[in-house]
Amino acid sequence: MATVGNTPGDRALADLPSGHVRAFEADFSGDVVCPTDPEYERVRQVWNGMIDRHPAIVARCAGVADVVASVTFARDHDLPLAVRSGGHNVAGTAVCDGGLVVDLSTMRSVRVDPDRRTARVEGGATLGDVDRETQLFGLATALGAVSETGVAGLTLNGGYGHLSRQYGLALDNLRSVDVVTADGKVHTASADRNADLFWGLRGGGGSLGIVTSFEFDLHEVGPEVYAFFVWFHADDAAAVMKRTLEWSDDAPREAGVLAFAAHVPDLEEFPAEAWGDPAVAMLGSFRGDLETAANVFDPLRTSATPIVDLSGSMDYVFLQSMLDEDYPDGLRYYWKAVYLTEVTDEVVDIVVGYNESAPSALSTIDLWCLGGAVEDVPSDATAFFHRDKPYMLTVEANWEDPDDDDANVTWAREAIAETSELAVASGSYGNFPGLNEDPAKLRFGDSYERMVDLKTEFDPENLFGGPVAPRTGGD
Numbered sequence: 502m503a504t505v506g507n508t509p510g511d512r513a514l515a516d517l518p519s520g521h522v523r524a525f526e527a528d529f530s531g532d533v534v535c536p537t538d539p540e541y542e543r544v545r546q547v548w549n550g551m552i553d554r555h556p557a558i559v560a561r562c563a564g565v566a567d568v569v570a571s572v573t574f575a576r577d578h579d580l581p582l583a584v585r586s587g588g589h590n591v592a593g594t595a596v597c598d599g600g601l602v603v604d605l606s607t608m609r610s611v612r613v614d615p616d617r618r619t620a621r622v623e624g625g626a627t628l629g630d631v632d633r634e635t636q637l638f639g640l641a642t643a644l645g646a647v648s649e650t651g652v653a654g655l656t657l658n659g660g661y662g663h664l665s666r667q668y669g670l671a672l673d674n675l676r677s678v679d680v681v682t683a684d685g686k687v688h689t690a691s692a693d694r695n696a697d698l699f700w701g702l703r704g705g706g707g708s709l710g711i712v713t714s715f716e717f718d719l720h721e722v723g724p725e726v727y728a729f730f731v732w733f734h735a736d737d738a739a740a741v742m743k744r745t746l747e748w749s750d751d752a753p754r755e756a757g758v759l760a761f762a763a764h765v766p767d768l769e770e771f772p773a774e775a776w777g778d779p780a781v782a783m784l785g786s787f788r789g790d791l792e793t794a795a796n797v798f799d800p801l802r803t804s805a806t807p808i809v810d811l812s813g814s815m816d817y818v819f820l821q822s823m824l825d826e827d828y829p830d831g832l833r834y835y836w837k838a839v840y841l842t843e844v845t846d847e848v849v850d851i852v853v854g855y856n857e858s859a860p861s862a863l864s865t866i867d868l869w870c871l872g873g874a875v876e877d878v879p880s881d882a883t884a885f886f887h888r889d890k891p892y893m894l895t896v897e898a899n900w901e902d903p904d905d906d907d908a909n910v911t912w913a914r915e916a917i918a919e920t921s922e923l924a925v926a927s928g929s930y931g932n933f934p935g936l937n938e939d940p941a942k943l944r945f946g947d948s949y950e951r952m953v954d955l956k957t958e959f960d961p962e963n964l965f966g967g968p969v970a971p972r973t974g975g976d
Contacts, residue, residue: 510536510545510555513599517557517578525574531563531607544604545596547585550831551906552593556583561604565679565687565713568603572711573685575601575964582964584711587627587651589828591836592934594966603711605653613638618719619676624712626652631717632818641722641817643668646759646784648822656715658706658931659885661893663786663820664722666873667754672703672885673878674718680710683964687713701955704885704948706931708967709959723817727787727794729758729801730811730823732765735779737805738853739846742868744804745783746844749870749891756797758785761867762856765808775808779857786820828899832863835898835910837917838933840890843925844868848894855916860908861900866916869893886946887928894920895933931968941968 514522514535526533534544535558544559557580560571575582581600588595588606596602605625611634612621620635620642629648635641643664645655652671660671668674677691680702688710690699701709733741745760752758760783765775783801787794791814802810815823828834841848852866872891880888898913900906914935920926929943942949949969956963957971 506536508536508555509599510557513557513580521574521578522558525570529560529567529570531567532561534559534561545602546831547590547593547595548588548828548830549591549593549834551833551835551903552596554593554596554598556597556600556602559602559604561607563607565681568605568681568711568713569685569687571601571603572681572683572964575603576683576685576962582966584707584965586625586653587630587649588830589647589650590654591834591932592937594937605711605713608713611635613640613719615640620717620719622652622715622717624653624714628652628655628821629818632821635719636724636816636818638719639721639724640719642671642674642717642719644671644821646821647824647828648818649825649828652715653712654707655932657702657704657712659704660932661869661871661875663757664720664788665871665875666752666757667788668720669874669878670885672883673874675703676716676718678702678712678716679714680712682710683960683962697955698959700882701884701952701959703883704931704945705952705955705969706967708952708965708969709955710965722788725791725814726817726820727791727797728812728815728820728823729783729785729787729798731802732771732780732782732808732811733805734775734808735762735781735853735856738762738781739849741781741783741801741804742844742849742852744801745868745870748800749872753787753789753797754873755789756785756787757870757873758783758798758801759867759869761865762852763865764856764859764862770811771809777862779853780808827863833900833903833906833909835913835935836895836933837913837935838893838895838930839917839921839926840887840928840930841892841894841920841925842890842927844892845923845925847923848920848925851916851920852894855896855912858912859898860905860912861898863899863901864909864912865897865899867895867897869895880946881948884945884948884952886944886948887930890928893930894926895930897933934968937968944968
């Protein structure tokens with residue numbers, strides 16, 4: 502095929518036999534998009550604006566057969582392969598230079614069985630797609646806290662959210678998955694079928710295959726819940742954090758809270774005199790008796806004098822989407838995380854200090870209070886290892902100007918590095934991976950060797966990439 506440009510995608514496409522490409526397109530039910538197509542620039546873009554890559558082919562799949570065809574074509578032609586699902590992949594692995602993108606973003610159906618309390622969710626669905634359908638029956642599954650997040654990436658790497666303390670990680674709510682492996686075969690994996698594969702998919706981050714559908718357990722949630730959302734001055738950070746830790750020790754599982762350091766946004770809901778000031782805030786929810794819900798959070802609300810209290814009852818779907826506007830498409834993102842066995846004074850000082858020095862006022866440093874149902878599951882029950890840690894510190898660098906890339910990435914890396922030096926810190930989280938520059942053993946802990954075994958069995962040529970590499974002949 503003639504070269505029409507000089508990007509990695511153009512060059513890779515020119516090296517492919519034109520007849521093979523035409524045959525792939527002819528048998529494909531969805532849309533095959535190449536660099537010469539008008540929609541190419543749009544479909545190669547991903548949520549993280551810092552990622553700018555040029556694939557040779559974007560295969561926008563209409564169903565499982567298209568996924569199989571895409572995997573087979575990439576493997577047969579030795580092409581790099583990336584998988585795009587619902588969105589919000591912060592590391593940018595949903596697109597690759599000079600390879601084939603298996604794009605599931607149009608595969609978004611959600612089928613609810615209210616009698617069995619399950620939902621079958623296609624691989625390209627977002628959290629909002631799931632909540633919209635399950636809430637028709639007053640049901641939900643444990644997912645994240647931003648409705649535009651893709652279900653697949655969130656779940657395969659873990660999945661913390663508003664329901665975690667009560668119902669566990671997103672991956673803990675899986676009954677089964679359908680997955681296409683590197684040999685182009687379609688498997689159903691569950692506790693009873695392909696159990697080893699099911700173990701590795703739950704926490705393996707998609708490195709063993711492409712999950713085309715998920716079967717989730719559902720729980721009675723909503724439609725109305727109580728949201729706790731209060732902002733305090735940064736000077737009160739120590740008192741607020743202390744009270745948060747005390748509260749989380751014996752809070753009911755129906756309640757949860759995320760504390761974070763940020764800067765007061767320039768929004769009319771906030772007093773104008775506080776705009777731009779460093780602050781500490783808490784976002785939580787309660788799914789019990791709404792008449793007494795406000796009382797559950799009174800110890801937190803009274804930990805200091807609030808800048809603003811935006812708490813109140815609301816629909817669960819609104820709670821799930823209230824942060825969407827903070828994470829728009831095209832903004833630049835770099836996120837990292839580390840687990841904590843204890844929140845010491847040194848941790849609080851790091852949170853306050855790095856919040857004040859943040860190059861972007863859009864960035865946050867978050868303290869997740871974990872435990873509960875997440876900790877109930879043994880660490881070796883799935884590939885997701887770090888269940889026994891009661892806290893997780895996440896650093897979200899979010900900014901607009903490409904010229905500020907280095908400053909924001911450096912800021913986030915230094916904050917995590919300084920925290921990681923503390924005796925109370927360890928591990929990493931697959932949904933906040935930076936650019937996947939850290940060793941996989943940080944993520945998988947004692948599960949690492951078993952993950953390598955599974956990678957060697959199901960993806961011996963490393964078609965799907967990921968944090969874990971297969972063993973070679975000399976290993």
